Amino acid sequence: MNINGKSILGFLHRYYDFVYRLFSIAKQTNFFIKEETLKDICREFEVPFDTLKEYRIVREQRNNEYNLPSVYVQFLSHLFSDYAMPLHESVDKYRVSIANYYTQLLQEKEHNKVNDLINSLVSEIEEFSEIIENRTRQLLKETRELKSNLSQIDYLDKIRKASYWIENYIIPLNDILERENPHSVYQELTRISDFASRQQYEYPRFEIRNQFATLYLYSKNIIDEVLKNSAIISKELLPLAERIKSESQILSGAIAYLEDIRQVALGLKKSEELPQIAFFENTRLNHTLYSESFGQDAKFLCERLQESESFVLQPTKNEVSDTWFFDLETKNYYKKKLVQDLPIDNFFQWCYNSLQAELQETAIQNINAEKFFAISSLLFLDEEFEKDFHIRLETVFEPEKVEICLADLILEVPKILLKILKK
Amino acid sequence: MTFEAPKYHYEIVNDLLKGKFILRNEVHFEILTKEQDFYKAFFKESFGYELVLRKEFAYLLSKNTSEEFSKRFTVILSILCYEWNLQGRDIKDRIENGSFSVLEIQTLLENSTYSDIFRLIELKEEGIEKFLKELDQRNIIKLDNSKETFEFTKAVDLFFEFAKEIATNKLAKLNE
Known part of the structure; x- marks a missing residue:
């Protein structure tokens, strides 16, 4: 079999619906999938199982399990606009690495190393910006889905889910982008941009001055991106998630209260145990x-x-x-x-x-x-x-x-x- | 020594002792806020009641509640929340910003899945209209001049907080 980029893309194109199903199912289990399930999907879409392995779209693991290699996860996530959301630490590590590269750049005197540090910084900022945008979009999509509640989850689960997202994803993401937070990426990028702005004129070597000019323009662009995403989070995402949480709390509290009243009427609960709003009567x-x-x-x-x-x-x-x-x-x-x-x-x-x-x-x-x-x-x-x-x-x-x-x-x-x- | 009471003293004491919420847009709310130390001590020392003063309203808190009124209020609002949610409406937004017809409320309550609970609170022949009048007197809702429609006041926040607390406790119990 002739395996090259063209044949792989041809396969993905020919079996697009299969690939979409495979991605959606594997995403639920962190992109690991049982051999049996995988073969079932292949049969359903009449896809030769062995080709899948030969193209290395799936990789065999132990215990009759397969996984999607990360390169496919990223590519397909992008293709289907559907991103997995690892914990916030996976985003925060970029903030740390951007800060580290910048500190090194400030101290570095050797021209070649300066050149490499600028390149690393640009690529790190690029990855960070992509992750931020994908994550904001994904959170917005999932929050809207939670609001419409097409999967009919109950109110307590809705509270749980909304609270979990707010606490573990939305607020940390907002903090990392927040303009006022001294440790935010926004502040870091502003420092980098100011530094690059000076160095594009002051650095002794012409080719590195050009590199600094690129870094300056690039960091300026990303600052705008960060602000745009920060605005989406604070004006749309966070209020929406808070509203889902609050609505579900009110509804689930109201229903629980009505059920309590029913239990009192049936003699299954004492009326003294019934909670009540405290105000003067x-x-x-x-x-x-x-x-x-x-x-x-x-x-x-x-x-x-x-x-x-x-x-x-x-x-x-x-x-x-x-x-x-x-x-x-x-x-x-x-x-x-x-x-x-x-x-x-x-x-x-x-x-x-x-x-x-x-x-x-x-x-x-x-x-x-x-x-x-x-x-x-x-x-x-x-x-x-x-x-x-x-x-x-x-x-x-x-x-x-x-x-x-x-x-x-x-x-x-x-x-x-x-x-x-x-x- | 002469006894000098703050302005609107009579209205403040009378309203609060009648179980009425004093709302921010009322003239005596400002005096109550200004003289809050005096009134907090006054109600505590004279009657043993706690005066709760919030940004939007003030009310008295008593441990000795006869529970019937608050039970009726909570049941009715809980059923309405359930029904409005079924209609796909944002409950909090609807309650805070909507205007309601007395007839619509009555129909909703009587035809609800929870109509059996509604019947349990025994409004008897007084009916929902009389109960709404009482809510109006207590500044929990505002009936319009025709007495056919009404809006909720900010006092309804107490219901939201109450429902949220029940939900939080329930969730905590499930997580135990």
Whole structure:
């Protein structure tokens, strides 16, 4: 068999669809492919398997495996505009090598070595620029595919994929190109271009001055390329990937929440385990905390506090010393009473009536806001009722309003039904 | 000694205690931002509530929530997100910039795959319209004058953050 460039290109041309299939399948496994799979594709496209080996389009490995040599990987990637994405380090190594060549160039005095260093630098920059462009294009293509989600991957996988790309490819790529980053290739290329710009006039040898002129123009061009790609990344690629991530997060969170609600309804999950958005709910403070005398009382206390001498508030002649405290004993008494009286169809009225009943037997007759609110606080002691009496209370707010006349305050409060929560 | 309260003190306290979000475009938002140290201490000391002040809105945070309102709100918005996604729309963009008809929302909720969950939140005879009015009163949405269409305010960000947190936790659990 006559193997030369023309016959290889003829083969690739004749079996273009086969080559495309081979490339796509091999790409998924880092360009390694099992002999069996390879033979299947050959049979499907009626391609002689041996020719493939003779043209060295595939190379035999151990364990009945073949691989695509890197020269074909690069050529076919270019042909199909489909690039593999090795980790960011494979891009970053160019930044390091460009910087190294430049440092050497700055120090080198020997003309021939200067000539070689310039050539190496140009070819390194060239490779770097190609990789950057391919990678940006590939990331954009894959991100758009992820957005349209033709392969129907689920939302959690979408989050995972978008987060992985952002973290491992897009942001590092952006950093390496970023104008403001002092260690970016942009900064390195700018330094090289400035240096070459001076040397194209100052270097003692004519032919090397020409080399520097080439390096100057070349680095200027690549700087423009870098900026163009950097703009695509920061204005299009990164926002798109972030949006996919954010949309998938919202959707997957929303669906997970709905499924949680379903599980609670089916009794497979406790309602306490249900996450909820934390913000203030007005229903429990839906009464007016207002009294005409509040302002005057506050003023009186403020004035007294300003006086240098201490003062004691003494009960007036007709006033009975009020010794009622909502201490632990009182609290327990009311907690027990509440449990005994369940269900309570009007909680605030019950608070008032209970206080009235207790105080009737004492000299203290006035039911003021302080006492009333103390008793009302039982409404918020869900955990204590659960702990002490092993019951869970359910509060139902009725639309109806109730007026409670206290000694120092008139309250308009909602009618609350309190009962034991049936599980 | 006289008690001097900041301007719009009544509106600030009244709105927040009613569970309302104060939005950036409201006159008292500026005062609240300026006097944030005072108000943070005020709500903490007086009621034990935390005042959360963000760039776009302010609200009170309480551990003692009766959960029903926030549950209804989350269920409704979650179902809508699911349905809008099925229609191929960008959810966040749609919620942040779209205008919605009350009727369209009602139809979507009632015909959703998750309509069983929608029925679970028991809006009863009050219906979606009344619930939307409550959202409007709390500045979570803005109903137009006809009460037939509405837009979401920036307060809806809390829902996005909540959903993202659930997703992140779920992902973390799967990765364990």
